[in-house]
Structures are given as structure tokens and as C-alpha cells.
Amino acid sequence: MYQEYIRNFCIIAHIDHGKSTLADRLLEYTHTVSERDLKEQVLDDMDLERERGITIKSHAIRMEYKARDKQNYILNLIDTPGHVDFSYEVSRSLAACEGALLVVDAAQGIEAQTISNLYLAIENDLHIIPVINKIDLPSAQVDVVKHQIIELIGCAEEEILQVSAKTGVGIEDVLEGIVREIPPPKGDPDGKLQALIFDSVFDSYRGAVTYIRVFNGVLKKNEPILFFSTGRTYNSDEIGILKLTKEPVNELRAGEVGYLISGAKNVQDTKVGDTVTHAKKPAEEPLPGYQEVKPMVFSGLYPVSSDDFEDLRDALNKLALNDSALRFEPETSKALGFGFRCGFLGLLHMEIVQERLEREYDLTIINTVPNVVYRVHLTNGDVLDIDNPTQLPDAGKIDFIEEPYISAQIITPPEYIGNIMKLSQEKRAVFKTTSYIDPSRADMQFLFPLAEVIFDFYDKLKSHTRGYASFDYEFEGYHESKLVKLDILINGEPLDALSTIVHTEKAYEMGQRLCRHLKELIPRQMFEVIIQAAIGSKIISRQTVKPLRKNVTAKCYGGDITRKRKLLEKQKEGKKRMKQVGRVEIPQEAFLAVLSMDKEK
Amino acid sequence: MNTNRSQKPGIYIHIPFCRHKCGYCDFYSITALSEQEPFVEALCREIDVYAKRFVSEAAFDTIYLGGGTPSLLSETQLERIFEHLRRGFSFADDCEITIEVNPGTIGFDTLQFYKKLGINRLSIGVQSFHKDELQILERIHSAAEAREVFSAARHAGFDNIGIDLIYALPGQTVEDWRYTLQEAIALRPEHISAYNLTFEEGTPFYNRLKEGKLSRQTEEAEKVFFLETETFLNAAGYHHYEVSNFARNSAVISRHNYKYWTHAPYLGFGPSAHSYWEDQRWANVRSVTRYIDLLGQGERPVAFRERLSEDVRQFEDVFLRLRTYEGIELERFEREYRRPFITIYKEQARRLLNEGLAEIIHDRFRLTSKGMMVCDAILPQFITY
Numbered sequence: 001m002y003q004e005y006i007r008n009f010c011i012i013a014h015i016d017h018g019k020s021t022l023a024d025r026l027l028e029y030t031h032t033v034s035e036r037d038l039k040e041q042v043l044d045d046m047d048l049e050r051e052r053g054i055t056i057k058s059h060a061i062r063m064e065y066k067a068r069d070k071q072n073y074i075l076n077l078i079d080t081p082g083h084v085d086f087s088y089e090v091s092r093s094l095a096a097c098e099g100a101l102l103v104v105d106a107a108q109g110i111e112a113q114t115i116s117n118l119y120l121a122i123e124n125d126l127h128i129i130p131v132i133n134k135i136d137l138p139s140a141q142v143d144v145v146k147h148q149i150i151e152l153i154g155c156a157e158e159e160i161l162q163v164s165a166k167t168g169v170g171i172e173d174v175l176e177g178i179v180r181e182i183p184p185p186k187g188d189p190d191g192k193l194q195a196l197i198f199d200s201v202f203d204s205y206r207g208a209v210t211y212i213r214v215f216n217g218v219l220k221k222n223e224p225i226l227f228f229s230t231g232r233t234y235n236s237d238e239i240g241i242l243k244l245t246k247e248p249v250n251e252l253r254a255g256e257v258g259y260l261i262s263g264a265k266n267v268q269d270t271k272v273g274d275t276v277t278h279a280k281k282p283a284e285e286p287l288p289g290y291q292e293v294k295p296m297v298f299s300g301l302y303p304v305s306s307d308d309f310e311d312l313r314d315a316l317n318k319l320a321l322n323d324s325a326l327r328f329e330p331e332t333s334k335a336l337g338f339g340f341r342c343g344f345l346g347l348l349h350m351e352i353v354q355e356r357l358e359r360e361y362d363l364t365i366i367n368t369v370p371n372v373v374y375r376v377h378l379t380n381g382d383v384l385d386i387d388n389p390t391q392l393p394d395a396g397k398i399d400f401i402e403e404p405y406i407s408a409q410i411i412t413p414p415e416y417i418g419n420i421m422k423l424s425q426e427k428r429a430v431f432k433t434t435s436y437i438d439p440s441r442a443d444m445q446f447l448f449p450l451a452e453v454i455f456d457f458y459d460k461l462k463s464h465t466r467g468y469a470s471f472d473y474e475f476e477g478y479h480e481s482k483l484v485k486l487d488i489l490i491n492g493e494p495l496d497a498l499s500t501i502v503h504t505e506k507a508y509e510m511g512q513r514l515c516r517h518l519k520e521l522i523p524r525q526m527f528e529v530i531i532q533a534a535i536g537s538k539i540i541s542r543q544t545v546k547p548l549r550k551n552v553t554a555k556c557y558g559g560d561i562t563r564k565r566k567l568l569e570k571q572k573e574g575k576k577r578m579k580q581v582g583r584v585e586i587p588q589e590a591f592l593a594v595l596s597m598d599k600e601k
Numbered sequence: 602m603n604t605n606r607s608q609k610p611g612i613y614i615h616i617p618f619c620r621h622k623c624g625y626c627d628f629y630s631i632t633a634l635s636e637q638e639p640f641v642e643a644l645c646r647e648i649d650v651y652a653k654r655f656v657s658e659a660a661f662d663t664i665y666l667g668g669g670t671p672s673l674l675s676e677t678q679l680e681r682i683f684e685h686l687r688r689g690f691s692f693a694d695d696c697e698i699t700i701e702v703n704p705g706t707i708g709f710d711t712l713q714f715y716k717k718l719g720i721n722r723l724s725i726g727v728q729s730f731h732k733d734e735l736q737i738l739e740r741i742h743s744a745a746e747a748r749e750v751f752s753a754a755r756h757a758g759f760d761n762i763g764i765d766l767i768y769a770l771p772g773q774t775v776e777d778w779r780y781t782l783q784e785a786i787a788l789r790p791e792h793i794s795a796y797n798l799t800f801e802e803g804t805p806f807y808n809r810l811k812e813g814k815l816s817r818q819t820e821e822a823e824k825v826f827f828l829e830t831e832t833f834l835n836a837a838g839y840h841h842y843e844v845s846n847f848a849r850n851s852a853v854i855s856r857h858n859y860k861y862w863t864h865a866p867y868l869g870f871g872p873s874a875h876s877y878w879e880d881q882r883w884a885n886v887r888s889v890t891r892y893i894d895l896l897g898q899g900e901r902p903v904a905f906r907e908r909l910s911e912d913v914r915q916f917e918d919v920f921l922r923l924r925t926y927e928g929i930e931l932e933r934f935e936r937e938y939r940r941p942f943i944t945i946y947k948e949q950a951r952r953l954l955n956e957g958l959a960e961i962i963h964d965r966f967r968l969t970s971k972g973m974m975v976c977d978a979i980l981p982q983f984i985t986y
Contacts, residue, residue, distance in 0.1 A: 526956060526958065526975060526978065527956070548820075548975045548978055549820045549821050549823070549824040549974070549975075550820050550823045550824040550827055550974045550975065551820075551974070551975045551976070551977045551978045552797075552827075552844055552924075552973060552974055552975065552976040552977050553799065553844075553976075553977055554796040554797040554798075554799055554844065554845045555796060555799070555845065559613055559861050559867060559869055559874070559875035559876070559877065560875045560884065561861065561875070561877070561882070561917060561921065562875075562882055562884075562905075562907060564920075565913070565916070565917055565920070568916075568920060568977070568980050568981045568984065569981070569984060571977070571978075571981040572981035572982075572984045575981060
């Protein structure tokens, strides 16, 4: 049967461990692309992704391979994003596969991010093929890495492949491994159609282009189809397979991977994890695992120049076509004017959106301190969900406040348990259990307030464990906390964009540190700038930015006026990132001061 | 201020030689004096090249020999340079001809020779009257030598002498500085340039500052020095006409330097010299040997050129003139850029006027003393591009 000759797989690797290079070699070896066609990394086609070395959005590509057994196989490589902000998307990509290559750098060994994705893969019942990459490096420690892998997944030493994606050594072994080890897809081509959406992108000519894996039944061209989560029906205008370009076909059968263009306008209508079925003979139920993606982190986005407000709206609308997790609605700040409150999956997602707005739409953006959604219970019995600290009602009206908690799993070598306990206490975590996966690996379970995790938790966890701990989390629920609003006043005026909600016990120290840090971030002006932190009407900290006393170049360098002019032009360039609040010019970084406080001198 | 300046063109000549390179100085010079002779030959060639191109231009009314140490040139070398200048260009009768001299490099005879050559203005690099300070600055002369060269110059008949001073030196007190000012005005020079010491990237002073071997004055202290200088020299009858420049009366402001600040045309000869002519600016190579080689090969020794767009020219106009106490003549500005200054810079002007950093007096927009002190923070606001 045809499914015997299909293999659907993905690659799990830590950033920089060579996922993209390995993918390139596989494509080359199977003549899917010629070397000349090969842009540096075929699978990552957004500039930003390439620079960050992170594959943010998944894609898929189909290879044809004649194996040593003389049979022709279809190998579908499904790419996965590599950051915990996108763990849901990763899980849907994994769900579309039967196997995964676990790629580990021969010099670096197993690192944190690899592990959480590996566990996701194991949860999804994928067959794992361990691969040690970069064996050509002088610093390669193949034996050490082998033992790490054996301990981690309990495979036999012989099962571990050794390759150098750079030089091409071992590529054929990888292809043979895929054919031999990864099970072919199951699924009933005669059953009712169930196709999993594992990715969805917006194309300005075609609307939403959906990447799908058919689990049961057959999807034919030009028939009415139904999306389970939205209940909407569309038509399968075009279906096809994914080579270097899209190649239309007439049908996709159970086990196959391809794309679908259905007339859906944007990615909000074609959600990752949703199931596509026939409108006339629908499947009884969707494939398991679909979740409504909910933004966890909110921040205000404001144009530095208020004239750019409409441009910002347009740009956000365009980004949302391609980013089903991005939410936004207009809001007004007293200090910053008109802007948008935006919801993101996490901090990385927020940074990506901000960078895309600046890079692709040439907008200069101020974003305010990110926060979670607080649930405020009022004395009159009403319950409010607050995604912006400035909306917090007066203390007198509040009965109590709840904040979101996550249940977190941290997997770490035992020597770092002490450090992690200390860090988690700082972060107000509730410790649950520690168990041992094996003698070299402890599994620690915590409840964390999400607000504490979105700030600088990853960086801290990394530095406390020298990068060895892996971290994964899911939303747990709302719990009551003692929280207050911390306001920042500039020359006596509250700067609403800098308000944060903090735990009562941390408020005093936070106010002190924030004022000190803002003092460093706000440049001196023609007049004195007073920075104060306040809880309600009580001032808890005060710092002063002294006015500029003297700032004038003595000489104009003989007749070299150009040099002086260029210096002034450079200064002006720096000012472009400043927002004028009243008389005071406040740089972009100041609005995120809370996030950079640890770098304070 | 009623000035006698014009939009007539000027000539700058850079003499890139020094016996010793002072640690703070950022101007281009070398100490290989053996290059002086081939340099002068190349310089004369450069003058000739431009003379042909600018033959029909209006009379030049300034020549400025700067450096470096122009007073290191021999009499015959100077004679040759002036010969080429006079042959190539026409000069106004009242042409201001300045040479920078360093105490300790020349005597009375040389000064008399300068006078004979037509030089009518001296700029003496005194810098300080304190022994310790001269040592910090790595000057090769004493305070006594500075006084000597000054009186020799008067004796030789120079009636337009400027002296250069530097303040806010590491460890300097305001009293120290007042002493230098006192000694300076005692000589009754026509012109005083008082520069705040700057640490320019690439200079030994800059490196020592970075290494923590030199300390710089606090901004607060620099402010005190700046204000003290103004108060002191005003009391002594000097008029503050540019950030760092003071003159006894309007007839003796540096006519040549004013050209830089008013977009008047000037030609610069010699390595690293800058020229400005009809919206074009260009600069020569910053290397004596390259300069000599290029001119030897019949090429112009130009390393950089730019044409100023109207926006850029307008910004330069504003920032250069705001560094002078004369400020911007609103009528001229409107004529030149076809829109009123106050319309173009409505927001900026309003803010500066409200905060007492600028004022409008006699149809001129100018910075106040308070504004002048933070001039560099103000000027970028006038960039419209």
C-alpha cells in the first residue's frame, strides 16, 4: 500500500546545533533542490528568523528518496519552531509526524531547549532517531555526547548516527535511518476526512495557505470542506504538495502532507491545530489536541510620532493576517497618546512583533512594560479582567485580586537544585515536588505566578544552571495574591505607561530600583527631572536627573563644518527614539526599564 | 554687532608641521620637518591648480596660515607661497592676512619679515601663563616666551594680535584660570580665543582619559569656567562674539573664522584643509606624503567631497550662526530660504524662547548665554531632514 512508502518526520535541535544545515543537506542529497537553488537555509525564509537563528513559523517540504532497498520513498520534513513561546505550534507540528531526528551538537552536547521538545515528541509517540552533528569539529566530544543521549532516551549506542551536515558525512545514513526506523503513517484512506492544520500562513494573493497532514480519508480538489473549530465551510480551491514550490495535485490521501487553499481570508480562520473535514460527510470528531491560542502577555504599543497611529493600525492588521496569536485593540495613554494594547504568546513573540513593525513597516514604536491579565474582585461583587495596570480600580473598591499561575516543570542536573530553589523563591513560586528521571536528572515541579516568569526568568534560570536546566509550563489557574499598583511620576505627573502591578512585599524594593534605573536611562535635559515611585498617594522613592549644565563644542574644527554637522545629525538620530512626555524626553528603553533593571550598574 | 565682514572668499593654508605634537591637539601635523621642502613645492602647485580654476572670482579678503606650526616655515618658503598666491588670485586692499605663531619658534626679525610680506594679523598659541599647565599641555615654550613674542610683535608693528588660551585643564582651578586671563589682558591683545579643553578621539589626551590617567573637569566646573571667562573678559572690554571668541571691537573680530560661520566661500590648501564653494565642500587628504604624491602626479589631493542640499545648507546656516552671538538675521534668513525662520522652526523657537534659552533682539534670533552653554543639545532640534 502507498503508505508503506511515506515517512513524515521533523528535526528537534537546540538553536545552532545545525538543524537548518542538516535540512539543506537532506534536500540536496535527494535532489529536491540543487546546490545553486539553495538559499543559505531553505526552511527559514523570514529575514528575522535567519538572524535570530530561530525558525519561528513551521513549513514543510517533500523529498523523494530511492533507498538501498530499491524502493522510492516520499519523505516529508516538517519544520518546527524552537522557542517555548511557540510550544503549542511545536506540538501541532510534532503531531503531524511519526518520527523525529534528535540532533545534538558534538561539541555542545544536549542543551535545555532540546529536552522539552524531545519530551513533546515522546508524548506524541514519535520514533526518535538520535543524530550527533558536527563530528568534524576539532572540539567534538562524540563519546561524551553519545552517553548523554543514551541516558536521555535509553537507546543503544549503535542506534546513534554520526554526521557532519557541513561536510556531508553520514547524510545517507540519516535518510536510511528515516526509511528504516520511522514507522509509515497509519490511517484509513476510506474513512471520513480528518486533516490536521499544523501551520497556516497568509499570502496576499491567495489568502490563507494552510499546511495540513491528512490522517484519515482523502481530500480532493474542489469539494466543500469544514473547519471544526470555527464551523465554517470553504471549498478546497487548490491542494498540493510542498516541494521547493507548491505543486498542485488532485488529491491528498491519509498519511500525506501538503497544502490547502480554501478561500479563507486570513489565519484567524485557519487555526493551527484545527481539523479539516468534508462538509457533506464530516468526521464525527476532530483530531485531538486543538487549543484556542490565548495571549498570555499584554503590552501597549505606541507610535513615537503620533502621526503614525493609523500606519501602526494598518501594520498590526497586516501582521495579524499571518499571526493568529496576535491580539490588539486601541487604547489611550495619558502620557503616550493613542496606541494599542496587544496580546502576545510571550516575550519573544512580543519582541518579534515589535521588530517586524519597525523593520517591515518602518515604524518607531514605544512598547510599555508587559503584564499578565489580573482578575480583580470588587467589593460590590463584580469581577474584572484587567490587562492594563492603569485600569486597576481604586484600592477602596477592590475586595481581592487574583493573578494567573502556571505549573512549571524544570528538568535539571541535581547540582543546580539549590540554585533553582533560591531563584524560585525570589519569583514567589510554590514548590510542589522533585523526582529523579535518572541519577543525573531531576524533575522539579512548581507553581509560578506567570507575571514573574515573563520578566527575566529564562535568563536567570540559564545563568543559575549554566544553561543545563530545561523549562516548560502550562497555564494552571488564578490564585489570590497581595498585589498593588506601583506608579511612576515624572516631575510630579504620573506616567501611566510605566505603571506596573507588583506583589506588596516587593513593591518597596521595586520602586527604589526602578527609580534608580530610570535615572540612568533618562538623559539629562535642560531642566531638572524628578523621578518618583508611588503606591497610591504615598511616595516611596525619589531620584533626580540633574539638568544639563554645559554642552557646547569649543571649536568647529577649522573649516571642517561637515564633521560638526554629522555629530549633530547623529544626536538627532538618537532622539528619534525618544518620546516627548510633557517637556521631558523619554527614551524608548525607559518604558521597558522594569525588564532591564538587572543590568543596572 | 556692526561687522565689516563680507561674503568675499577667503583662503586657508594648512602647514602640517610641529616640533612636538601636543597631547590634546586634534589638528593634522607631523614632526618630520624634512618633508617641509617637498611639501612647500606641492603646496605651490596646488595653489597654481586652483588659481587657474578660480581666476575670474571676486577679490579674496582673507588669508589664514594655520597648522601645525606655520612659524616653522623658513622665510624663503613663505616668500614662495605668497608669490604663488599673489600671482594666482586677486586680493582686496584690506585683505586680512593671519599667521599662527608659537612662542619659542620665532624672534623679532622673523616678525618684521612677516610684516614686510603683508601679514597683518597674528594668532599666538599661548594656551596658558602657568608653567605647570604648559607642561600638562606639552607646550614647548614658557610663559615668558609668550610675553616676549607678543611684545616683539607689537614692536614689529602688528596692531591686530590674537592669543589662544585653553581652560578646564585637568586639576585647574578657577583662580588658576583667572591668573591666565589676567596675564592675557595685561598684554592688551585685540582678540582672545578661549577654548574649553576637549578630549578628541585619537589624541593621547583622549586615550589617557580612557585609561584613567587624566581627569576631566566636571560639567558643573566647566560651566563655571565658561561664565567666569565671559564675565572677566567683558569687564576687560572684550566682546563675546562666538562660543570661544572675544574681540576688543568689531573691527578686529577674526574675519577669516567668520567666513566658516556664515557659509562664505573659502579655499583650503594643504593636507586636511577644507574648502567650501557654492554649496560644494571638499577636504584634502590627511597625509603629507599622499598630498605630495598626488600633486606630483598632477592630481588634486581631495579625499572627500559633498554637495550640500538646500535642507543641509539651511541647517548648517542655523547651527553655525547660532554659535555666534549675532545669531540669525531673520530678514536675511527669510530671503535666502523663502520662508520665515519662525514659521519653519515654530515649535523649537517657541520652546527655546519660553525657557529663556533664546531671544529675539533687533530682528535677530539668537541664543542667550544660558542657551549658548547647552548649544549642542539645542542645535539638533533644527534638523528638518
